[in-house]
Amino acid sequence: MTEKKIPYKIYLEESEMPRTWYNVRADMPIKPAPLLNPGTGKPMTAEELGGVFCDELVKQELDDTTREIPIPQEIQDFYKMYRPSPLVRAYCLEEKLQTPAKIYYKFEGNNTSGSHKLNSAIAQAYYAKEQGLTSLTTETGAGQWGTALAMACGFFGLDLHVFMVKCSAQQKPYRKAVMETYNARVTESPSAETAVGRAILAKDPDNTGSLGTAISEAVEEATSTEGCRYALGSVLNQVLLHQSIIGLETKTALEKIGVEPDILIGCAGGGSNLGGLIAPFMGDRLAGKRAPYFIAVEPASCPTLTRGTFAYDFCDVGKVTPLAKMYTLGSGFIPSPNHAGGLRYHGMSPVLSQLYHDGLIDEARAVEQTRVFEAATLFARVEGTLPAPESAHAIRVAMDEALKCKETGEEKVIVFGLTGTGYFDMAAYSAFRNGTMVDYIPTDEDLAVGFANIPHLEGIQ
């Protein structure tokens, strides 16, 4: 073994942790398109959004110009309980792959929610508390976001009602128990508690739910309950802003060891971890400086960026949310129930969508789930951490890029986001091991059904 000059884990001192979030919108030449009111076709005003989100978050949502936004001291202090997250040099993976590439990953699974989602949850709960609100509602699919927000609301003493996608709730009963331990109330969606839920159940009593439906239910409850607002764990501009902590820490850590990344890789569901990871590096690109090659990775079964269309669409099934201009498969798109790897949202962050549309994100790549779980299993065995299936999409592509370097002999520096751990996804791991996992790739005809649902807007699209 040669002596390793760069440590396995590159940590930051508390004093080196970011004190401001980075708002990449301030530097984007073409800003993401504004959210539209579906009734009027006009941009959503702060007043309209204020019925759904708390005031400070509305301000952040609409702010396309302030580059650096201070992180309130209370949030900085909470971050210190589980951050800085480690940047890890994947020496064992490099060895296993026999690649000359240098692989690093930023590990965000080091908290009870098991994912990066806590970075935004704590901010959203903080601002709600500051405004004197008493409760939040949200939806959760796989469960990480619901858990993260339950932790954050538990910390600040806010009530939380989580609408959990029914099929996920049934596959992961312990997720519910974790959220309840942090004092959240969890309801399976579709539920009889909202008009949207009741309408869906009346038509289809066996409906197993989707993120889009759960969002509709949570928004309906928030807008009809005193002292209550809605919180969302991805897609929104404010969430990408909070998640910039990932990229800021990564950049500082790499600078500390004098390493410049050649390729930056993240999985993309709604876009929050990828948007956060690449933000400050994208800032370099937008300032004309050297920047890595950016790759967004998504499941072949829910191919939003690679096969979706860039258009204004609803963020939910019930069509109660504003319209967002984004890559979308149509709000009625329901991924195959055989799809185990998460990342099943029909849309994508408007910030990432705009960057991708403008060629500033270099590539989006869709991968099939058996190849994802093959990578996940290998990673668990050699690097020790059992990855979330979502994160394993990024691992797959990082491995593919490292194997390319083996062919060419290039010593590229590859950095990817390891967004979380996969302890609650063991049914999927078992399906992979016993060979019952199948790959599903929607046909063009399947996708056409979702596209047909995208609204036609007079004079807009």
Ligand SMILES: *Cc1c(COP(=O)(O)O)cnc(C)c1O
């Ligand atoms: C939610 C989640 C994702 C995907 O969401 P993004 O908003 O695209 O980041 C990825 N990994 C983990 C572990 C998650 O919990």
